[in-house]
Structure formats: structure tokens, C-alpha cells
Amino acid sequence: DQQVKQNSPSLSVQEGRISILNCDYTNSMFDYFLWYKKYPAEGPTFLISISSIKDKNEDGRFTVFLNKSAKHLSLHIVPSQPGDSAVYFCAASARSGSARQLTFGSGTQLTVLP
Amino acid sequence: DTEVTQTPKHLVMGMTNKKSLKCEQHMGHRAMYWYKQKAKKPPELMFVYSYEKLSINESVPSRFSPECPNSSLLNLHLHALQPEDSALYLCASSHNVFRIATNEKLFFGSGTQLSVL
Numbered sequence: 001d002q003q004v005k006q007n008s009p010s011l012s013v014q015e016g017r018i019s020i021l022n023c024d025y026t027n028s029m030f031d032y033f034l035w036y037k038k039y040p041a042e043g044p045t046f047l048i049s050i051s052s053i054k055d056k057n058e059d060g061r062f063t064v065f066l067n068k069s070a071k072h073l074s075l076h077i078v079p080s081q082p083g084d085s086a087v088y089f090c091a092a093s094a095r096s097g098s099a100r101q102l103t104f105g106s107g108t109q110l111t112v113l114p
Numbered sequence: 115d116t117e118v119t120q121t122p123k124h125l126v127m128g129m130t131n132k133k134s135l136k137c138e139q140h141m142g143h144r145a146m147y148w149y150k151q152k153a154k155k156p157p158e159l160m161f162v163y164s165y166e167k168l169s170i171n172e173s174v175p176s177r178f179s180p181e182c183p184n185s186s187l188l189n190l191h192l193h194a195l196q197p198e199d200s201a202l203y204l205c206a207s208s209h210n211v212f213r214i215a216t217n218e219k220l221f222f223g224s225g226t227q228l229s230v231l
Contacts, residue, residue, distance in 0.1 A: 004156070034219060043118070043204055043222030044157070089156060100211055101170070102220060104156035 006105035023090030030092035120223035137205030
């Protein structure tokens with residue numbers, strides 16, 4: 001049973017427009033959420049995060065929104081650029097025993113068309 | 115230096131071989147991780163080391179044997195693997211496993227693409 005779900009395996013957006021990537025989770029113990037970006041043949045790189053005490057966090061062109069009641073978060077990229085084309089993973093963190101663990105979604109392939 | 119370096123980048127091995135994957139970081143991180151990622155699937159946690167001690171083993175078969183010789187190095191020893199073990203193996207590090215901060219994040223290496231024949 002996947003605790004973090006990204007229901008759209010792919011998304012195509014025109015350059016300059018907004019990209020919206022969605023993520024749903026089921027575990028109410030998750031209290032920290034992160035987005036990672038992955039290019040082919042590279043490891044995932046951290047993009048932006050949000051704590052459960054907030055509902056929005058912004059960093060340049062990237063904004064993450066968290067709706068705790070709906071157990072839903074989204075990543076907005078505006079304006080989208082061709083270099084943003086990559087796989088985006090949503091991840092959620094919860095305290096587990098003596099450590100924190102990250103649980104990843106299955107990823108969304110974003111393609112930004114020039 | 116904000117890199118996690120993994121070697122080799124690609125590895126092909128037979129089911130009777132013994133091989134090792136290596137991971138190195140020089141960021142002073144005290145937590146290191148092994149993840150396994152199959153195609154079109156999310157990374158799945160295998161092991162967590164905290165201060166060079168094994169902290170979490172996610173019920174990984176014994177044919178995978180992790181080792182943390184020092185705070186900068188993490189190895190994954192492979193023996194008698196099965197074809198279904200073919201995957202991308204990712205190493206990651208973070209400041210520590212307990213940290214709850216706005217900049218808590220994992221730094222990932224590029225991975226080792228493993229094929230078991």
C-alpha cells in the first residue's frame with residue numbers, strides 16, 4: 001500500500017506556463033514534505049520542502065502548497081522552463097523509532113515544451 | 115563539497131559473484147542511507163547508518179550486507195544476488211537521522227545501475 005501517491009506519471013507543459021504537480025498521502029504521521037527532482041543518470045536532488053505547520057513555502061519559481069485536511073500537496077513551477085524537464089518525486093517524512101525516514105511517491109515526468 | 119560519490123556507475127554480475135558498491139561523502143554528515151530503485155518506481159529505503167552504526171534495516175535479504183567503515187564511507191556488499199535484484203542503487207547522506215529542520219534533506223549520489231544475470 002503506497003503511503004505517498006503521485007497519480008500522474010507524466011505532465012507536459014508549454015514553456016512559460018505554470019506546471020502543477022500533485023501528491024497525496026495517507027499517513028497522518030507525516031509532518032515534513034519534500035520535493036526532489038531527478039534527471040536521467042543522476043541521483044535525485046532536493047528542490048523544496050514544507051513543514052506540516054505551514055501551508056505554503058516559496059522559493060523563486062517553485063512554490064509548494066500543503067492541504068493537511070485533504071492530505072494533499074502540490075508543487076507549482078512558474079514560469080516553466082525547458083530545463084525543468086525531469087522526474088519529480090514527492091517525499092514525506094515521519095519519525096520512526098529512533099530515526100526519520102523518507103517515503104517517496106512514484107514520480108511524475110515533467111516535460112516542458114519550448 | 116556537496117557531493118555524494120558512488121562507484122561503480124554500472125555493474126553487471128552473475129548470480130554467484132561477490133561485488134561491492136561504494137559510497138563516499140565529505141560533508142560531515144553522520145547519517146548515510148542505501149536506497150533501491152526499480153524502473154518507474156520510487157526509491158525504497160534499505161538501510162540507514164547513524165554515527166557509523168546500523169540504525170535501520172528494512173527487512174533486506176542477507177545477500178545484501180552493508181558496511182560503514184568510517185563516517186565518510188558506506189559500502190554495500192553483494193553476494194548470490196537474484197535477477198530481480200537488478201535495480202538502481204542509490205546512496206544518500208544527511209546531517210543526522212534525528213534532525214527536524216527546514217533544511218532537512220538527503221543528498222543523493224548518482225547511483226549504481228546493477229544488472230544481475
